[in-house]
Amino acid sequence: MQRQRTGDLKLIQELNRSIILDVIRKKGPISRSEIAKIIDLSPTTVTSAVYELIQEGLVYEDGVGVSNGGRKPVLLRFNPNNHTIIGLSISNSMVKIADMNLEGEALRKEIYPTYQYQGQEMVDHILEVVEQFLFKKADIDNCQGISVITPGIVDAQNGVITYNSKLKLYDVPLKSLIEERTHLPTYVDNDANALVLAESYFGSFSTYKDLLFITIGDGVGAGMMVNGSVFRGFMGSSGEFGHTTVVQDGVRCECGQTGCLENYVNWPAIYSKIVTGIMTKGRDTVITEMIDHNLNNIHPKVFVDAVNQDDELVMEIMEEVIRYLSIAIKNAVHLFNPEVVILSGDIIQNNVVLLEKMKTSVANQVIPILQDKINIQSTSLGPEFELLGTAAVIFHGKFKFQLS
Amino acid sequence: MQRQRTGDLKLIQELNRSIILDVIRKKGPISRSEIAKIIDLSPTTVTSAVYELIQEGLVYEDGVGVSNGGRKPVLLRFNPNNHTIIGLSISNSMVKIADMNLEGEALRKEIYPTYQYQGQEMVDHILEVVEQFLFKKADIDNCQGISVITPGIVDAQNGVITYNSKLKLYDVPLKSLIEERTHLPTYVDNDANALVLAESYFGSFSTYKDLLFITIGDGVGAGMMVNGSVFRGFMGSSGEFGHTTVVQDGVRCECGQTGCLENYVNWPAIYSKIVTGIMTKGRDTVITEMIDHNLNNIHPKVFVDAVNQDDELVMEIMEEVIRYLSIAIKNAVHLFNPEVVILSGDIIQNNVVLLEKMKTSVANQVIPILQDKINIQSTSLGPEFELLGTAAVIFHGKFKFQLS
DNA sequence: TTTGTTAATAAAGGCAATGGAAAAAGATAG
DNA sequence: CTATCTTTTTCCATTGCCTTTATTAACAAA
Numbered sequence: 001m002q003r004q005r006t007g008d009l010k011l012i013q014e015l016n017r018s019i020i021l022d023v024i025r026k027k028g029p030i031s032r033s034e035i036a037k038i039i040d041l042s043p044t045t046v047t048s049a050v051y052e053l054i055q056e057g058l059v060y061e062d063g064v065g066v067s068n069g070g071r072k073p074v075l076l077r078f079n080p081n082n083h084t085i086i087g088l089s090i091s092n093s094m095v096k097i098a099d100m101n102l103e104g105e106a107l108r109k110e111i112y113p114t115y116q117y118q119g120q121e122m123v124d125h126i127l128e129v130v131e132q133f134l135f136k137k138a139d140i141d142n143c144q145g146i147s148v149i150t151p152g153i154v155d156a157q158n159g160v161i162t163y164n165s166k167l168k169l170y171d172v173p174l175k176s177l178i179e180e181r182t183h184l185p186t187y188v189d190n191d192a193n194a195l196v197l198a199e200s201y202f203g204s205f206s207t208y209k210d211l212l213f214i215t216i217g218d219g220v221g222a223g224m225m226v227n228g229s230v231f232r233g234f235m236g237s238s239g240e241f242g243h244t245t246v247v248q249d250g251v252r253c254e255c256g257q258t259g260c261l262e263n264y265v266n267w268p269a270i271y272s273k274i275v276t277g278i279m280t281k282g283r284d285t286v287i288t289e290m291i292d293h294n295l296n297n298i299h300p301k302v303f304v305d306a307v308n309q310d311d312e313l314v315m316e317i318m319e320e321v322i323r324y325l326s327i328a329i330k331n332a333v334h335l336f337n338p339e340v341v342i343l344s345g346d347i348i349q350n351n352v353v354l355l356e357k358m359k360t361s362v363a364n365q366v367i368p369i370l371q372d373k374i375n376i377q378s379t380s381l382g383p384e385f386e387l388l389g390t391a392a393v394i395f396h397g398k399f400k401f402q403l404s
Numbered sequence: 405m406q407r408q409r410t411g412d413l414k415l416i417q418e419l420n421r422s423i424i425l426d427v428i429r430k431k432g433p434i435s436r437s438e439i440a441k442i443i444d445l446s447p448t449t450v451t452s453a454v455y456e457l458i459q460e461g462l463v464y465e466d467g468v469g470v471s472n473g474g475r476k477p478v479l480l481r482f483n484p485n486n487h488t489i490i491g492l493s494i495s496n497s498m499v500k501i502a503d504m505n506l507e508g509e510a511l512r513k514e515i516y517p518t519y520q521y522q523g524q525e526m527v528d529h530i531l532e533v534v535e536q537f538l539f540k541k542a543d544i545d546n547c548q549g550i551s552v553i554t555p556g557i558v559d560a561q562n563g564v565i566t567y568n569s570k571l572k573l574y575d576v577p578l579k580s581l582i583e584e585r586t587h588l589p590t591y592v593d594n595d596a597n598a599l600v601l602a603e604s605y606f607g608s609f610s611t612y613k614d615l616l617f618i619t620i621g622d623g624v625g626a627g628m629m630v631n632g633s634v635f636r637g638f639m640g641s642s643g644e645f646g647h648t649t650v651v652q653d654g655v656r657c658e659c660g661q662t663g664c665l666e667n668y669v670n671w672p673a674i675y676s677k678i679v680t681g682i683m684t685k686g687r688d689t690v691i692t693e694m695i696d697h698n699l700n701n702i703h704p705k706v707f708v709d710a711v712n713q714d715d716e717l718v719m720e721i722m723e724e725v726i727r728y729l730s731i732a733i734k735n736a737v738h739l740f741n742p743e744v745v746i747l748s749g750d751i752i753q754n755n756v757v758l759l760e761k762m763k764t765s766v767a768n769q770v771i772p773i774l775q776d777k778i779n780i781q782s783t784s785l786g787p788e789f790e791l792l793g794t795a796a797v798i799f800h801g802k803f804k805f806q807l808s
Numbered sequence: 809t810t811t812g813t814t815a816a817t818a819a820a821g822g823c824a825a826t827g828g829a830a831a832a833a834g835a836t837a838g
Numbered sequence: 839c840t841a842t843c844t845t846t847t848t849c850c851a852t853t854g855c856c857t858t859t860a861t862t863a864a865c866a867a868a
Binding site: 008009010012013016041042044045048067068069070071072 | 853854855856857858863864865866867
């Protein structure tokens with residue numbers, strides 16, 4: 001049993017600073033006195049906390065506001081540019097590394113393919129990328145640390161990649177490996193967990209406290225935010241959403257089971273259905289033109305475009321995806337009752353039709369009382385979502401007060 | 405957005421007191437100096453905190469321990485008997501009310517049938533029961549409050565029963581209704597949520613921080629403990645585990661869907677399968693003797709006894725229950741990764757066979773890395789589990805430090 | 809110019825934890 | 839049995855953070 005943190009004076013201060021910084025980030029520009037009113041702290045305390053935050057370079061004064069009948073308020077803003085963070089996103093196909101500010105805006109970014117590396121080769125590749133990147137970095141001083149996110153099961157506490165079958169990474173202590181080489185504090189987390197944090201810090205869902213975040217790509221994963229903090233599960237393997245059973249005695253999955261959601265809705269599944277439609281069944285579809293008769297050109301974007309053109313074949317395929325996905329989402333909603341379900345992945349981007357149909361489908365399947373509360377949205381993170389994920393993890397670890 | 409609590413000296417004290425009380429409860433009898441060592445607080449702080457706890461009657465000194473080479477330590481114990489709590493458990497068939505100490509041991513207990521009451525009649529019945537019970541109670545002074553638990557969707561924050569279809573209770577503000585009449589602080593919570601708390605406070609699972617608690621009775625519900633605190637979901641409707649889809653196009657459920665878990669594994673389903681086996685199919689089973697040829701005598705205990713006698717018909721039925729339940733549990737485990745899944749309900753009690761088979765079945769269905777970590781146990785709460793549930797809710801609300 | 813209001817800061821006081829010293833109560837070596 | 843060392847608990851002065859109560863700054867309205 002990990003020891004719980006006890007209370008001392010430092011704890012009060014940390015907590016209050018964290019709350020004040022949060023208010024400035026979310027509601028800035030804002031005056032000291034308004035902060036005091038909002039969170040019910042004495043003006044004096046706010047003043048001294050803000051002084052510290054300004055010293056640390058996290059906050060700056062930015063002119064004055066309009067008077068409410070007396071002295072004009074001095075407006076405070078969050079300053080994301082005084083500290084940098086290094087984000088590293090590992091996916092099956094590539095390694096992205098970037099130097100960012102505290103809002104996840106990239107100052108410099110590099111992308112490397114994974115060269116089909118697996119196991120130790122992959123680990124070496126990652127370490128090499130980090131070292132090379134740091135070598136070119138001017139000021140290490142303001143760097144708050146390195147944040148690594150990856151699919152698979154991660155022990156975030158110890159910074160170990162426990163299990164990633166596609167990259168063949170088993171019990172890789174990435175945190176210590178990177179810290180040894182760089183001497184920078186390093187965080188390692190699961191990608192879906194990081195993305196749900198990012199939605200909360202940088203996205204449109206900052207006011208929500210119970211989120212279910214679902215990514216659909218080569219695999220299907222989920223991240224959960226519960227009572228305002230990421231839920232990782234006992235071994236850090238929560239969110240194995242892709243292996244929800246949606247068909248009894250369905251197709252075999254590499255996990256050893258049959259009928260796993262993943263095999264019905266991930267991109268390879270959709271891709272192969274499109275190909276089958278075109279080649280085997282000789283179906284007429286707008287895709288044939290869009291890809292210039294080259295099947296290798298079928299990418300998620302093509303799928304979405306076809307949906308938006310109301311293509312018959314693609315709509316059929318999408319209906320099937322929705323059918324399976326909505327069963328799994330429905331079950332998760334019954335267990336979790338999140339305030340919003342956020343979908344992400346290439347086939348979701350700009351796909352309003354899918355979102356609407358999904359919402360209807362889920363609403364039709366849940367218990368009556370939840371029916372009109374179902375809220376399914378697309379991710380608000382934009383194209384650099386992985387980087388925002390890494391930034392969120394480090395921001396959370398460094399600047400957010402947590403008891404445990 | 406509900407305002408977050410800011411830090412002051414009172415917060416520190418509350419936190420430390422709560423931690424110290426917890427240590428004494430779980431590890432007592434224990435000396436002041438050992439507490440200081442365990443939680444890394446200064447001995448001085450422990451002494452003064454313990455002084456307060458003794459003043460409040462929550463802790464008492466109980467003799468001295470063996471010396472470790474110096475002065476003998478004074479041993480401290482948790483004193484559950486100086487405060488009382490009133491627990492009220494509402495189920496579909498009865499209302500239980502009891503006067504208890506802080507460990508959930510009943511001093512006085514009364515059980516009323518529900519008389520098929522529904523809606524307002526039921527509410528009046530509950531209020532009547534509470535008033536009558538309080539009327540006979542000698543010392544109201546030490547009473548910490550009233551705790552009500554009930555199936556269905558509950559807004560625990562505001563103490564409102566949002567939705568209970570069987571008792572036809574919709575948006576009943578029970579907390580205010582009871583507080584108006586009794587002037588005692590009242591807590592209202594969902595039964596499964598309360599039971600998972602009880603497992604953590606009074607059961608064998610106090611060291612676990614991520615629990616999934618499943619009740620099987622007339623309905624099927626789930627309570628979840630996440631990072632050491634109960635997870636209620638956005639509207640308080642988390643844990644609607646009974647409406648997980650386990651069969652496509654299965655039997656119709658009263659929720660409007662088909663194939664809900666509930667209809668395959670709850671007691672009415674099992675009961676009707678037994679009756680069908682005996683009456684329609686003329687199956688030979690030990691049950692016929694056990695119930696003296698009267699079908700009304702078929703109770704969950706009979707089912708369990710038959711299982712333990714390896715009765716063919718009953719084993720078939722149980723295998724079916726396990727098949728459906730394990731699908732749902734498997735999905736939940738993938739999403740949640742709880743440290744342990746706790747099963748409760750009449751058909752689970754003393755049913756080691758079911759537990760073992762369930763464990764095997766779930767383990768065979770989860771992703772490889774989880775296979776040997778699957779931990780499924782029977783509830784440790786004993787026959788008065790509802791009362792322990794009510795006690796846990798009030799104990800948690802009154803004596804457990806929480807930030808939010 | 810006077811008066812009233814809002815914003816920010818300064819000084820003093822309250823309070824919880826802490827570290828050091830001391831008291832209480834034994835253990836142990838000789 | 840005495841002197842010394844340990845362990846446990848408590849007392850006291852100190853530290854540090856928040857709050858209350860002025861005080862100053864800056865402005866609006868009359």
